[in-house]
Amino acid sequence: MSYSRVKIAARLRPPIPGEQHDNAIRIVRSESGSAVVVDNPRDPAQTFKYPFSSCYDESSTQDEIFDRDVRPLIDLAFSGMTVTVFAYGVTSSGKTHTMQGNIQQPGIIPRAVEDIFHRATSQYDCAQVAVSYMEIYKDEVYDLLAVKLPVRENEAGQVFVANLSVCPLETLHDFEAAFSRANKQRSVGSTNLNSVSSRSHAILTLHITVADSSNNLTLSGKLNLVDLAGSENNKLTGNDASRMAESAAINKSLSVLGQVVHALNQGASRIPYRNSKLTRILQDALGGNSVGLLICNLAPGTKFRQDTLNTLNFAVRTKNIQNKPVVNQQAKAVHAPSSTTFSAPARSIPASSQFIHHPGPRPSRVPRISNIASSSHRVSLTFSSLPPVVKVDKKVEEKPAVIPPHLTEDEINARIAKAVELEVARRLEERERQRRDEEEAAAAVGRSQSMSLQDDQPSSLQSLPQGLLTPLLKQRPTQDEELKQRLEELESKLNNLQEALDLYRKAEAYVPDNVKLKESTSLTNATPLSLSNPSDVPHLPDVLHAPARAHIVRLPCGVTCSTSTSCGLPWGSGHRIIEIEWAVKNNRPFNPSPKKPRRASSKRAHFKHGKAKYKLTPENDIVEEDDGEDEEATKVLGHSGVDKENLAEEGADASGSAKRRRRDKSGESAPGTPPKKRRLVQFEV
């Protein structure tokens, strides 16, 4: 099997009157070939070079392009191959000009049709030509010669547009008539960048069927001529809502086209053809059985610079794609064309019925307004008989389905104008409603915030809008502390100690490490004394009140407790559950033990250096303790400025710093002792 790469031709259009340009894009030719050279927009001293097999500058003619790059492809179509030529580029870069042209400068389409008819009549005894024409507008396929169509796949996996009409062409005039009528339906609109901008991708297919009598074969070739809609920068187009929707569809399909090209270049196992109708339909042209030519249209305007570079980069990637062209042949005598655009079962319409009885053309799908429609023309083709293509525009919502085809142009425009008015009124109303809603919401937030500042009650917080509490909740006490608070509230409400005990036990199963539940109890690995018999519990107060004696008990809940004095008998309690159990059992009132400072804090609460003693207050202040009992005599030395998590290290440091300070003051140094590793702890004195 022979392979063929997608051929790339680049064409730079001349500046449009009034367009700002700076000659930063140039076509250069050398012995090694031609290339597009673009100055780097960020550094004009640097240039980017894109070599392509054909490069056409501003002065190039339609004739040149056709003769050099398209005519040879028509040979292939007559050989039974599928050939696809597509014009790609930013909006207003000259795609439609290249493909369709105008009366003075006919483009590829009229030239190709003329050439095909010329060959068909002069070189072949038996050749048939037919045309189909579709557009992809907002990812829907429309038959420009008839109606909206679905895209399908046949059993052989070939993609086709179901029911796409294929109109046999007897003469060049048949084509002119069909093409002219179809172009009136083409979706064209006005943007700031192009007064007659294509709002759809248009795919014209010329079906060529010739009899190869020497081999008794029928060869079925096709020439797909694709005028893609241009990529658009919506900041520049000044698009309204309806144009935006078109633009989004255009940009999305072009982006998928880029992904397809990328995937093909990467040799990916899955090519995302299915992600848009455009790529599905162009599947044959990109990595398929077609011979491809991509005409890369370039706009010289400075505002298009980045898009032009994107176009060229896309072209560079595309030129690596390999297709596997095949000859479509059948061992039969020639008939009327039997397939639609892309190798599908056809809905062939006889020339007579096609051109005489075809229902009136449906209007373009692009929203339009009558006065602009009549002032903006996209004149196409060389054929003098062709009426100008419908030109369109502006802020009109698309309502194609409700416009009956029998209405006159004026009636249609009147309906559209009315629809626009209604739509504009609706949108204004909607915007006003939205504004009011936003104002109300903002006012509600303001009220809630001020309430929460004045009143710290949870009820005030509950009225805040959703989401507003999140940052506040993050600052709330830890779960442990919340639970403790709730337990205390509960405790105060409970007269029945047994109930409280049950609740504590239940709670402990869920939060065994809760501070409240094991307040002032230290866990230890010491050999436990089992208290499996609850009757042992009454002895606990004895244990608790026996100073300087260490007892280790295993509580019914499984927690091992040391009730040594060092773990806080002066603080009283031990395990809260034990205390309540004891109270219940002895029918005594329950007096919760005073809270013992956290172990970590108590450990580091006191530091010593020589005779001097320091302590760390709960507020993290470091104070020097007067040896004696005079609390007033303590002197605040500073604030640690770090959180409690780091207190252990901090304590050591504070102590060390105090030592250093004292040593510095006295000028003493410990002889022979290696200098201590200095650690810097900041104090806010």
Ligand SMILES: Nc1ncnc2c1ncn2[C@@H]1O[C@H](COP(=O)(O)OP(=O)(O)OP(=O)(O)O)[C@@H](O)[C@H]1O
């Ligand atoms: N080679 C050229 N010579 C002279 N005029 C040109 C050339 N190419 C484009 N133009 C003019 O530039 C304008 C924009 O071209 P055209 O409408 O073909 O752009 P486009 O790429 O099809 O835009 P869109 O994607 O918006 O449909 C038209 O007025 C066209 O006549």
